[in-house]
Amino acid sequence: MRASAGREKPADFPSLVPATSPRPAPVRVALLGCGHVGSAVADLLALRAPEIAIRTGMYFELVGVAVADLSRERPGATALDRALFTSDAKALVERDDVDVVVELIGGLDPARTLVEAALCKGKPVVTANKVLLAQAGAELSAIASAHGVDLLYEAAVGGAIPVVRPLRESLAGERVLRVTGILNGTTNYILTRMTDDAMDYADALAEAQHLGLAERDPSADVSGDDAAAKAAILAALAFGSDVLGTTVSREGITGIRALDVAHASRLGYVIKLLAVAELLDGGPDVSVRVHPAMVPAAHPLASVRGAFNAVFVEGEACGEIMLYGRGAGGAPTASAVLGDLIDAARNLRAGSHAPAPHRAKTTVRPPSELSAAFYISLDVLDRPGVLAAVAAAFGAHGVSIRAMEQEGVGREARLVFLTHSAREGDVRATLETLREIETVERVGTVLRVIGPGDGALGQAPTGTGA
Ligand SMILES: NC(=O)c1ccc[n+]([C@@H]2O[C@H](COP(=O)([O-])OP(=O)(O)OC[C@H]3O[C@@H](n4cnc5c(N)ncnc54)[C@H](OP(=O)(O)O)[C@@H]3O)[C@@H](O)[C@H]2O)c1
Numbered sequence: 467m468r469a470s471a472g473r474e475k476p477a478d479f480p481s482l483v484p485a486t487s488p489r490p491a492p493v494r495v496a497l498l499g500c501g502h503v504g505s506a507v508a509d510l511l512a513l514r515a516p517e518i519a520i521r522t523g524m525y526f527e528l529v530g531v532a533v534a535d536l537s538r539e540r541p542g543a544t545a546l547d548r549a550l551f552t553s554d555a556k557a558l559v560e561r562d563d564v565d566v567v568v569e570l571i572g573g574l575d576p577a578r579t580l581v582e583a584a585l586c587k588g589k590p591v592v593t594a595n596k597v598l599l600a601q602a603g604a605e606l607s608a609i610a611s612a613h614g615v616d617l618l619y620e621a622a623v624g625g626a627i628p629v630v631r632p633l634r635e636s637l638a639g640e641r642v643l644r645v646t647g648i649l650n651g652t653t654n655y656i657l658t659r660m661t662d663d664a665m666d667y668a669d670a671l672a673e674a675q676h677l678g679l680a681e682r683d684p685s686a687d688v689s690g691d692d693a694a695a696k697a698a699i700l701a702a703l704a705f706g707s708d709v710l711g712t713t714v715s716r717e718g719i720t721g722i723r724a725l726d727v728a729h730a731s732r733l734g735y736v737i738k739l740l741a742v743a744e745l746l747d748g749g750p751d752v753s754v755r756v757h758p759a760m761v762p763a764a765h766p767l768a769s770v771r772g773a774f775n776a777v778f779v780e781g782e783a784c785g786e787i788m789l790y791g792r793g794a795g796g797a798p799t800a801s802a803v804l805g806d807l808i809d810a811a812r813n814l815r816a817g818s819h820a821p822a823p824h825r826a827k828t829t830v831r832p833p834s835e836l837s838a839a840f841y842i843s844l845d846v847l848d849r850p851g852v853l854a855a856v857a858a859a860f861g862a863h864g865v866s867i868r869a870m871e872q873e874g875v876g877r878e879a880r881l882v883f884l885t886h887s888a889r890e891g892d893v894r895a896t897l898e899t900l901r902e903i904e905t906v907e908r909v910g911t912v913l914r915v916i917g918p919g920d921g922a923l924g925q926a927p928t929g930t931g932a
Contacts, residue, residue, distance in 0.1 A: 489506035492527035493811040497557045498580055500531050500551075501571035503594055506796030508546055509804050514804070520853075521760040523809055530558040532571075559584045566810050568803060569593040578602055585609045585617065589628070590616045590819070593706065594621035594799055600695035600711025604700055604825060611822045616813055618710065618806035618820060623696045624649060626798035628805075633703040633779070634823055642704040642783040645742040649696040651793045652680045652687040653719050653739040653772035654811060657758075658771045660727045661736055667722060678691035679773050688758040690716035694739040700777075701754040706826030709754045711761035715833050716756040726843060726911045729882055735760035736768040746836075751829045753836055759914045760841055839868065839917060842893075842911035843882055844900060848879040852905045856881065857897040863892045878907070884915060 497504055511518075511526055519525055530793060532555035559567055559580050567584040569591060577598050584591050586609065592615070593599070597620050599606070610617035618631045624647070646655050652674055659670040668917045671688070674680035680687070686692050695711035702708065702848055719739055730737050738761045744753045761768045766788045770776040774795025780786055786912070792798035813819050846852050860867055870883040885893065893912070900906050 476492060476585055476762070486728075490523065490525065491904060492525040494527050494529045494563050495527060495807065496532070496561070496564040497570065498532045498555050498567065498577075499572065500533050500795045501570065501572075503803065504570040504797045505540065507570065507807075508545050510797065510800045510804055510809075516590040518808065521666060521856045522808055522812065524623060524808070524815075526807070526811070529563055530561065532558045533844060538720070539880065540754055540791070545754070545772050549747070553876065555580050556583060559566075560587060562902075564589060565814060566807060567591045568600075568807060569595060570803070571595070571784070573889040574599055574601060578606075579605055581611060582616070585613050585615060588613050588615055590618070590814055591615040592616075592618045592803055592806040592810055593801055594619065594691070596622040596695040596699060597711065599716075600668045600698040603699060603706050607822045610819070612710075613822060614809040614817075614819055616806075616819045618810055619699075621799045621802035622697050622804050623647075624777055624789070624791070625793040625795065626801050627775060627789050627793060628778065628802070629700075629789055630703060632782050632787075633700070634821065637779070637784065638780060638821075640784050641743070643782060644742065644780045645700045645704050645777060646702060646744075646751070646780075647693070647696065647777040648767060648770045649689050649741045649775055649777070649793060650690075651775060651917055652684060652692075652774070653693075654770065655679050656688070656774045657722070657727070657737055657739065658741045660722070660724060661731065662771075664724055664728065666724050667720065679703075688720050689718040690739065693739060693756045697741035697743055697754050699754055700741065701830075702825075702827075703823050704743050704779075705745060705749070705752050705828055706824045707743070707752050707754065707828040707830065708825060709752075709830050711826075714756060715829075717758065719758050721911055722913075723738035723879070726809075726841075726913070729843070730760050730841070730913075731763075733884070734763050735759070735915065736763055737761075738767060746831060749828070750826060753831055753833070755833055757914060759916050761916050765916065795797075814887050834894060835889070837887045837889050837891070838892045839887050839915040840911040841911070841915050842897070843912075844881045844882055844883075844906055845908040845910055846879050847905045847907060848874070849905050852879075852903075853881075855903050855905065857901065859903065862899060864888070865892050865896050880910070 531550045532552050550612050567589050569581050577595050580592050599619050623629050655674050656670040659665045694714035694716040697714050698709050698711040725775045738756050776790040778788045865888040866886045871882045873880045879888045897909050
């Protein structure tokens with residue numbers, strides 16, 4: 467999801483530093499990547515330079531910009547001197563006149579090698595790269611600590627929303643029980659349009675693509691991959707878990723139909739794609755997962771609409787905290803990068819660095835071991851005996867039905883079930899049995915239901931997940 471940085475003329479700020487005192491040496495910055503976020507960082511750095519100098523007493527100088535394609539026209543990019551550009555990012559990182567490295571290339575390689583090289587040379591790194599952190603965050607944090615420098619990544623989760631620093635610093639004394647995020651603006655936009663305007667998934671996705679809120683290939687967003695990387699980072703921050711982004715259990719939103727959204731609304735729920743990191747049974751076991759869920763309409767996360775993101779933190783002493791804002795886009799993401807850059811420069815000058823997230827031995831339990839209430843829709847042939855066969859399948863696996871509705875007339879009908887809290891493994895086994903029943907044409911959408919009594923948001927987790 468992308469948006470371009472707004473451009474304003476830099477304000478003429480009076481210098482804070484008296485004309486007689488020498489101007490402090492600038493903090494020399496290497497920018498790796500000048501795409502959506504990189505160009506917005508360059509813009510914001512130029513635009514806010516006078517204000518930043520007043521607030522911090524520091525001056526930042528962009529001394530090099532690494533890109534993949536030197537010949538590319540960059541009409542939207544800042545009026546950067548072409549001489550700053552290079553296609554040799556490694557050489558730029560190693561230059562003696564670079565104090566801080568900002569990595570905005572994305573992906574695993576070459577970002578990982580470049581970040582490692584910078585840290586090993588004692589240069590702080592600021593990055594927005596969730597893929598890198600979800601896959602190699604532990605190793606890179608250890609390298610940063612060993613060299614006494616910062617590895618800061620506020621922009622990697624929730625874009626402009628301060629999430630990383632609050633979890634790492636403000637809540638350092640808290641016992642975090644669960645962190646639940648709406649962390650993908652593309653999917654939240656699609657689900658909001660399906661909820662508010664009864665749009666089909668395909669139409670809502672096409673609209674998001676038209677508005678530049680979804681990539682031409684939206685698979686990383688709609689499959690839950692993007693949110694899974696962020697869930698892994700949240701689990702590392704909240705619980706010290708070393709779960710890799712690629713191993714986080716995930717379900718996307720491609721199977722959700724307009725009918726499900728309408729049904730959820732009638733029952734008083736909103737469907738959201740949630741990224742969850744949760745301490746189980748008091749720890750140290752955790753659950754880290756991404757899936758769509760039916761969230762009660764009255765829950766704060768239900769009010770997160772359109773492309774906005776939010777993170778809902780539940781702690782033993784602090785209770786509930788919700789952080790909300792723009793989770794992507796050039797300018798919002800650049801704002802978080804700039805905050806980290808100032809922090810890194812300040813720490814570098816002071817010879818200190820931010821505390822590395824603590825690491826703890828945790829076991830990630832698979833979703834099949836967790837419990838939740840479920841919404842299950844079935845397309846069935848409207849024949850005598852169907853209901854009895856279906857109810858028997860639920861009973862055989864010990865899944866108890868809380869409510870059932872039938873829709874449709876004629877040959878085909880749709881049955882919608884809400885279950886009481888049940889072990890997910892038992893629910894999956896029930897679905898297998900249902901698929902074998904001749905009159906069940908199709909097992910449709912299956913969603914976890916967040917609500918009282920189901921180990922859901924707002925309650926102490928006891929091995930029962932949302
Ligand atoms: N976009 C967002 O809203 C957003 C939000 C939060 C976090 N992020 C994260 O921010 C990072 C950057 O995202 P983006 O959207 O700005 O990506 P982007 O628009 O695709 O930009 C990537 C930049 O990296 C450069 N690049 C690629 N390979 C390179 C190489 N081998 N050496 C040097 N430069 C190279 C590209 O050069 P060319 O310009 O020559 O192609 C381009 O300037 C990613 O980690 C992303 O996950 C993005």
